[in-house]
Amino acid sequence: MVLMIVCGLCAFLLALRDLPYASIDLRFLLLAAMTLTIGSRVSIQIPRVCGHISVSDTFIFLTILLFGGDAGIVLAALDALLTSLRISKKTSTRLFNAATMAFSTFATVECVSYLFGDIVKLTGAPYSPLFFLATCVMALMQYVVNSGLVAIGGAFKFNEPLWESWRKKYLWTSLTFITGASAAAVLAKLIGVAGFYAFLGALPFIGVVYFTYLTYLKNIEASTAAAELAEQHVVELSHHIAEQERLRQQFSQLEKLSALGELASGVAHDFNNTLAGILGRAQLMLRTDDPEKLLRGLQIIIKTAEDGAKTVKRIQDFARQRRDHDFAPVAVDQLLFDVGEMTRPRWKDHAEANNVYIRLNLQINSKSLVRGDESELREVLVNMVFNAVDAMPAGGTLTLATHESGEHVVVSVSDTGCGMSPEVRSRIFDPFFTTKGKAGNGLGLAVSYGIIHRHEGEIEVETEAGRGATFKIKLPIAKGASRETEAASGATPCAAHTLSLVAESTRARILVVDDEAHVRELLCEMVQGESCEAVAAANGADALALFEAGHFDAVFTDIGMPGMSGWELARAIRERDAQLPLAVITGWGDAVGSDEQKAARINWIVTKPFSMERVTEIIQDISRHKDEARRNQLTTVAA
Numbered sequence: 001m002v003l004m005i006v007c008g009l010c011a012f013l014l015a016l017r018d019l020p021y022a023s024i025d026l027r028f029l030l031l032a033a034m035t036l037t038i039g040s041r042v043s044i045q046i047p048r049v050c051g052h053i054s055v056s057d058t059f060i061f062l063t064i065l066l067f068g069g070d071a072g073i074v075l076a077a078l079d080a081l082l083t084s085l086r087i088s089k090k091t092s093t094r095l096f097n098a099a100t101m102a103f104s105t106f107a108t109v110e111c112v113s114y115l116f117g118d119i120v121k122l123t124g125a126p127y128s129p130l131f132f133l134a135t136c137v138m139a140l141m142q143y144v145v146n147s148g149l150v151a152i153g154g155a156f157k158f159n160e161p162l163w164e165s166w167r168k169k170y171l172w173t174s175l176t177f178i179t180g181a182s183a184a185a186v187l188a189k190l191i192g193v194a195g196f197y198a199f200l201g202a203l204p205f206i207g208v209v210y211f212t213y214l215t216y217l218k219n220i221e222a223s224t225a226a227a228e229l230a231e232q233h234v235v236e237l238s239h240h241i242a243e244q245e246r247l248r249q250q251f252s253q254l255e256k257l258s259a260l261g262e263l264a265s266g267v268a269h270d271f272n273n274t275l276a277g278i279l280g281r282a283q284l285m286l287r288t289d290d291p292e293k294l295l296r297g298l299q300i301i302i303k304t305a306e307d308g309a310k311t312v313k314r315i316q317d318f319a320r321q322r323r324d325h326d327f328a329p330v331a332v333d334q335l336l337f338d339v340g341e342m343t344r345p346r347w348k349d350h351a352e353a354n355n356v357y358i359r360l361n362l363q364i365n366s367k368s369l370v371r372g373d374e375s376e377l378r379e380v381l382v383n384m385v386f387n388a389v390d391a392m393p394a395g396g397t398l399t400l401a402t403h404e405s406g407e408h409v410v411v412s413v414s415d416t417g418c419g420m421s422p423e424v425r426s427r428i429f430d431p432f433f434t435t436k437g438k439a440g441n442g443l444g445l446a447v448s449y450g451i452i453h454r455h456e457g458e459i460e461v462e463t464e465a466g467r468g469a470t471f472k473i474k475l476p477i478a479k480g481a482s483r484e485t486e487a488a489s490g491a492t493p494c495a496a497h498t499l500s501l502v503a504e505s506t507r508a509r510i511l512v513v514d515d516e517a518h519v520r521e522l523l524c525e526m527v528q529g530e531s532c533e534a535v536a537a538a539n540g541a542d543a544l545a546l547f548e549a550g551h552f553d554a555v556f557t558d559i560g561m562p563g564m565s566g567w568e569l570a571r572a573i574r575e576r577d578a579q580l581p582l583a584v585i586t587g588w589g590d591a592v593g594s595d596e597q598k599a600a601r602i603n604w605i606v607t608k609p610f611s612m613e614r615v616t617e618i619i620q621d622i623s624r625h626k627d628e629a630r631r632n633q634l635t636t637v638a639a
Contacts, residue, residue, distance in 0.1 A: 001096045004149060008077065008099020011106035015073035028067050035059035035079055056083075057176055060105065061138065061184030065123040066191065069109030077102035096153065104146035111141045123188045131185070139181030143174050274308035280345025300341055307375035309609045327455075329369040329478050330377060332409055336364060336400045339381040347389045347398055356395045363401035368409045371478040372455045380451050383444040384413040384471050390436065391417030391469065409477055414470040420463045428461065508532040508619070508626050509550075513543040513557040513569065514585065519608075523556060523585075526612060530619040540564025544572055554581040554622040556606070574601055581622050585610065 035056045056079045064072035080101035084094035112119055116134040123131070151166035278301050285297040340360055347358045370377075381400075388398050396416035403410055420428065424435060429449045452459050452473055463469035510527050512534050514520040524534040535552070537543035541564055543557065555573060559566035566584050573580060583604040604618050 001092055001153060004103065004153070005092075005095045005099045008095075008102040011073060012077045012099075012102045015070040015077075015102075015106065019070045019074060020068060023067060024071075028063070028071065031059060031063055031066075032075055032078075035063070035075055036082055057142075057180035058183045058187075061142075061181050062187050064105075064109060064112075064138070065119060065184055065188040068118075068120050069105075069113060072109060073102055073105045076105040100146060100149045100153075104142055104149060107145045108138055108141040112138050124192060127189060135181050135185040139177045142181070143177035146177075147171075147174075271308060274304055278304050280349065281342070284345060284349065296341070300338070303338060303378075304342060305609065306611070307378060310373070310375040327371045327373060330372050330374045331367070331369055332402050332411060332475075333364045333367050335374065335377060335381070336362060336402060336411070339378055339385060340400060342378070343382055343385045343389075346386060351389065351395070356393065358389060358392060358395055359397050361397055361399040361401075363399060366402040366404045366409050368402075368404060369478040370409060370455070370475045372475065373451075376451045377455070380448040380473065381411070381413065383448050387444065388413055388415035388417065388469070391415050391419075393417075396468070404477070405474070407477055408474045411473045411475070412470055414468065416468040419465045419467050419469055420461075421465050425461055425463055429459075508553040508622050509535065510619070510622065511535050511537065511543060511547060511552045511555045511557075513537045513540065513555065513561070513566070515539055515558060515561045519558070519585075523610075523615070526615045527556075527619060530616060530623075532619055532623070540566070540569040540572075543569055547573060547576070552580070553626050554583065556583045556585060559584050559586045570602060581625055583618055 038056075060072055060076045060079065063075050077098050081094060081098035084097040088094055088097070109119075112134055115137060116122055116130065119134065119138075122134055125131070147166065151162060154160075155162045155164075155166075281297050281300050281304070285294055288294065340362060344360075347360065351358050385398065385400075392398070392415055397414075399412070399414040401412045401414070420435075428445050449459055452475075455475055457473060457475040460472040460474070461469065462472070510532055512520060512523050512527060513536075514523065515538055517538075520536050520538070524536050527534040535546060535550075537546055539561055540557070543555070544564070546552075547555070555570075557566040557569050561569075564572075566586075570582055570584065573582065578601075581603045582601070583606055584602050585606045585608060604621075606614060606618070
């Protein structure tokens with residue numbers, strides 16, 4: 001800045017010394033006055049830069065063309081100084097701006113004079129290409145030197161590359177110099193033809209150029225603001241997208257938690273029904289000594305417990321997204337008898353304890369078979385019976401009926417209770433809709449609807465407020481099934497027990513391994529009940545020690561045990577005996593696939609809760625295996 005101030009001062013003093021004072025007239029004074037008063041005040045701020053451009057460039061170029069370069073240098077320095085006084089408070093900046101303008105004008109004048117000679121004479125001559133070329137050089141030289149010097153100052157001040165400073169901030173300023181030189185050349189020729197008053201007439205033209213340029217700069221500022229706003233919008237949009245993704249993940253997690261809550265609520269609902277049947281039947285059995293009632297109660301408890309086990313299996317199937325269903329023939333009349341007995345503690349004993357009397361009316365007019373899951377169908381009917389009992393707080397008649405309609409059998413559950421309004425009737429199958437307040441969870445009928453739908457059936461409701469309700473379940477009759485087939489599929493435990501007696505000399509010795517004491521004891525009693533010897537072990541390490549110390553004909557082992565798991569124990573036993581029968585017991589249902597069973601060389605998979613029939617079947621296979629091995633041994637000895 002100091003160097004430029006010195007150079008500019010030298011240029012100003014040289015111009016002031018060589019100024020042709022004799023040629024100064026009223027025209028020059030008028031032009032100088034307009035330049036210093038109007039031109040210095042009419043300026044445009046450079047976008048995004050602390051700088052201004054004055055429109056007095058046109059007047060300075062006109063002064064050079066009409067009165068010579070020295071007059072133009074002096075006028076340019078004075079104009080820049082006056083303009084700086086208005087836009088800057090720093091003396092160094094004011095002097096730097098004036099010196100830069102003086103030096104750039106000095107360089108322009110010297111370049112044009114060197115190339116084209118006396119510029120005033122060239123202006124007074126007729127219009128020629130040489131004059132046009134001189135005007136272009138004047139505009140280009142003034143632009144390059146002026147913007148270059150200012151760019152150098154800015155580069156030093158902001159510590160940035162010179163090219164970047166000039167390109168970003170001053171490249172576009174060429175427009176003002178080209179426009180000013182062009183306007184000055186036109187005005188100079190007009191003055192040469194029509195006199196100096198043509199300059200006054202051209203002032204509107206200069207104003208138009210100025211306002212056009214001002215509009216151009218405003219458009220640049222608007223575009224810059226729009227670009228900045230767009231950039232801000234992009235940032236905000238990116239933030240919004242990230243926030244939406246976060247909310248989506250949270251919502252997805254909430255949906256998973258909600259689904260888990262629905263599943264847990266449905267499980268609790270089903271198990272409460274199962275436990276209610278077991279508890280109520282057990283309490284009734286404690287009050288009687290009748291062997292037939294005790295036997296019937298035990299059979300109902302077994303069926304109810306099996307239904308609970310199938311509920312767990314359905315949950316496990318759901319977790320694995322299985323859609324297959326092992327349907328079997330189900331006798332509708334027997335189904336209604338079972339439901340009536342299973343719900344007796346609710347509609348009879350519990351109700352009578354509260355002085356409420358409900359009469360059960362069985363109207364069985366069909367002995368048809370349907371294909372389905374017996375426990376699921378019982379679950380549906382039990383739900384409907386409990387709902388009917390709740391709808392008769394003052395007592396009434398509960399009717400379970402069946403009849404055939406074409407290729408379907410219709411099972412109906414009717415009550416003489418309070419009935420339902422049309423609004424309630426339209427929503428009874430909606431999940432979580434209940435009229436029982438906190439006493440209900442609104443899942444019973446929703447679960448029932450899904451079960452009947454899987455059985456390719458339909459549910460219809462006939463009800464009227466104050467006149468009870470009737471639920472009708474329509475199921476397709478099983479084709480090709482008979483009562484004999486159904487009876488064969490439902491063999492009783494006693495039938496299996498009669499086949500399990502073996503000679504004492506051929507008793508099988510079975511190793512039972514489970515970390516749960518009650519399961520281990522139960523399994524040992526089942527094994528001993530089949531005239532076999534049971535040896536118990538609480539973990540895999542103890543079992544392996546017992547196996548190495550003695551002879552066993554088979555091994556029952558749990559999978560999930562602390563320390564050595566059932567799989568590890570099975571592999572260890574297989575290393576010692578490749579033919580020994582092995583059965584693994586798991587609480588994970590059907591999670592153990594056939595491929596895993598073959599890979600581990602396991603003979604049987606027993607799912608918890610296991611039934612006596614399943615254990616008996618496996619023990620019979622073990623006994624046959626032992627007898628075959630003994631016969632083969634005797635045959636070998638005889639040979």
